[in-house]
Amino acid sequence: MKTFSVSSANLNSTKFNLKLCVLLLSAFAFALPAAAQTSVSGVYVIKGAKIFTLAGAPIDNGIVVIRDGKIAAVGANVDVPSDAQVIDGSGLSVYPGMFDPVTQLGLEEVGAVKATVDTEETGEFNPDVTAATAFNADSAHVDVTRAAGITEVLTVPGSLGGFGGGSSTIGGNASAVNLGGWNINDMVIERHAAMELTWPSISTGSFDLTTFTFRQLPFEEAKQQYQKKVDALSDLFDKARHYAQAMQSGATDFPHDLKLEALSRVVEGKEPLLVVAFSARDIRNAVEFCEKQKVRMILGGASEAWKTIDLLKKDNIPVIIGPVLSMPQSEDDAYDSEYAMPGQLYAAGIKIAFGSFNTSMSRRLPQMAGTSVGYGLPQEEALKAVTVNAAQMLGINDIGTIEPGKVANVVVTNGDLLELRTQVKYLFIKGQLTSLDNKQLDLYNRFRARPKAATP
16 A cells, blocks of 8 residues: 655645635635625625515515525514624615516527527427426526526426427426526426426418418318317326326336326326416317316416406416517407506406516516506516416415525515616525626626727
């Protein structure tokens, strides 16, 4: 066995180098801006800010204590731990981090470059697919979205009714993900948060890929194609129910089927079915299907949900509203039908949340809610619709509000969270002070500092 000896000179030299490294690292840490420093103790205090807990009335000049990744205390008269890093919140506001419950963040980088898009698998029914498996934690969109105050997303595989650019009917399992961490294992909240189903439509227009031309189908032919898809869906759900019953009985004499096993979580009520439907007719048909199959439905998209309010209210179906900053679905609809719908659904007692149904525009989630405030949705309800409501729909109960014991996903801003001009000053994800650096900020700083052209 080899032995090694260390001379006193080498040892002293090593000690000197270690001391030098410590001094250099300490000097570097002190040179960092406050927002980039990390508390050694893991304890943070935000002091003197206005706190919107969304679990009660706002607290003026309040204090939030964060310890071990959780909210330890919140209130107007809270003791400040001696080992805490204190952030001066004077003139600032504190909110729960926002949650985008329908996006393809992490699954799509550049929509026009197929190699960077992993939103769908081949085939019409893919319940065994899980978004977290394909999630790219190094996506540039993650940093950009996070800098807007969005701390969690539900990344959803599938076509999303055309927004995702595909044709699958069942896209797979949507995964709830924090936007902070080294990799998906650090970031994932719930791998199987909801099963995505894009409801088929009766479409009389079709595109022929062999001739690259559009053709018009007779309505009866289009209806037959639609009914064929619905029948196939019903058959698949029935098989999944029988498969679940066989597994519960302990039977072993049946073939293992990953698709049916994944879908069995839905038919057993363990996982909600996120049904993407936009037109009133599709919404009614989707609700009828879910009633028959006795599954827990969340409606997504829902551009014409205002035409089906009574049905949604009767069945207590929550709605994730798609992009409201868009044109009306029909030329006969009022110009503000998209903007006003969230307020109408809330007034009817329907739980709502806002979803971007997009990757690059996920960062515009607060402005979607803010626009709806101008058309009748109460301010506090708009805040809940981008924070806690989506989490509750998915059965994730430890995020979305600022209360003791909740996960410390927190945003500190210099103004109203839903205002376009508001800037995020500090961001916490799982109690960690998280960088706001991102590609868009880098480009802004780069071109802002470009040399001016010489005057001829």
